[in-house]
Amino acid sequence: MKDFLLQVTSQQELVPGVFSLTLKGFTQEYEPGQFVQVEVAENYEPFLRRPISICDVEDNNLQLVYRLKGRGTKLLAKKKPGDKVRVLGPIGYGFPLKSQRATLIGGGIGVPPLLGLAKKMHGQGMEVTALLGFKNKEEAILLSEFAKYADLQVATLDGSSGRRGLVTELITNKDDLVYACGPEGLFRTLETLGVKGYYSLEKRMACGVGVCLGCNITVIKDEKELRQRVCHDGPVFPIGSVKWGD
Numbered sequence: 001m002k003d004f005l006l007q008v009t010s011q012q013e014l015v016p017g018v019f020s021l022t023l024k025g026f027t028q029e030y031e032p033g034q035f036v037q038v039e040v041a042e043n044y045e046p047f048l049r050r051p052i053s054i055c056d057v058e059d060n061n062l063q064l065v066y067r068l069k070g071r072g073t074k075l076l077a078k079k080k081p082g083d084k085v086r087v088l089g090p091i092g093y094g095f096p097l098k099s100q101r102a103t104l105i106g107g108g109i110g111v112p113p114l115l116g117l118a119k120k121m122h123g124q125g126m127e128v129t130a131l132l133g134f135k136n137k138e139e140a141i142l143l144s145e146f147a148k149y150a151d152l153q154v155a156t157l158d159g160s161s162g163r164r165g166l167v168t169e170l171i172t173n174k175d176d177l178v179y180a181c182g183p184e185g186l187f188r189t190l191e192t193l194g195v196k197g198y199y200s201l202e203k204r205m206a207c208g209v210g211v212c213l214g215c216n217i218t219v220i221k222d223e224k225e226l227r228q229r230v231c232h233d234g235p236v237f238p239i240g241s242v243k244w245g246d
Ligand SMILES: Cc1cc2nc3c(=O)[nH]c(=O)nc-3n(C[C@H](O)[C@H](O)[C@H](O)COP(=O)(O)OP(=O)(O)OC[C@H]3O[C@@H](n4cnc5c(N)ncnc54)[C@H](O)[C@@H]3O)c2cc1C
Pocket: 035, 048, 049, 050, 051, 052, 053, 054, 065, 066, 067, 068, 069, 070, 071, 072, 073, 074, 109, 112, 113, 201, 202, 203, 204, 205, 206, 235
């Protein structure tokens, strides 16, 4: 992990309210699923950095894809080519690669970190299926990028792109190891379906580096309940290991 001062090379609105930011000079190796803590202001207001997953890194160019939410992401969206942004990372544990076949399942703004994963798996000769779910066609992002590395299928709630319904309805092979990122509802459905694999969690964060305990959750390991920090021990956890509602 290193604190970088990176230069913005592009900032593009992919669909309304979702931006792709590219920053030059990210020289660290990373594991897909890891994230960075992004300083959004120059004058320490807001003081806390914002956690954003690494979408991809190509030739030391770090790509982040983020949705406008509150004050921090609004400030980030104002950055222009040539501006400098301080970024700490990569942070946490990413997705472990454990088999020759994998199904990646992403929902909404949970889709971006799976792109770097699809690329890495494809590069290692793995057979990759990507199932991506969105509310509608207007919110669908990164489809052509995923299609380069995976057998891609899309679901939208209103049927405006791909199959109508939930992304989990696209699952046909429950034997593949699953790598998921998205809302809690998606993770709970995966648990109900009994699939095996990993999900990447989001939890409100303050320090982002394991100090403040603000992102504590309960996980079940060897039938024991343990308190773990999403930023330090995750954000990737085995499917079925998280005790929800903490
Ligand atoms: C490991 C991780 C990876 C993430 N990856 C992405 C990503 O790739 N793309 C993306 O759009 N969003 C991602 N998020 C969510 C993103 O961090 C929040 O949307 C963002 O921090 C909101 O900041 P804000 O100032 O715009 O919103 P505000 O609501 O004003 O934020 C107020 C405070 O709450 C924190 N906060 C608010 N929502 C979240 C959240 N969901 N998760 C963590 N902290 C939050 C902020 O960091 C800030 O400290 C990720 C979150 C985590 C934990």
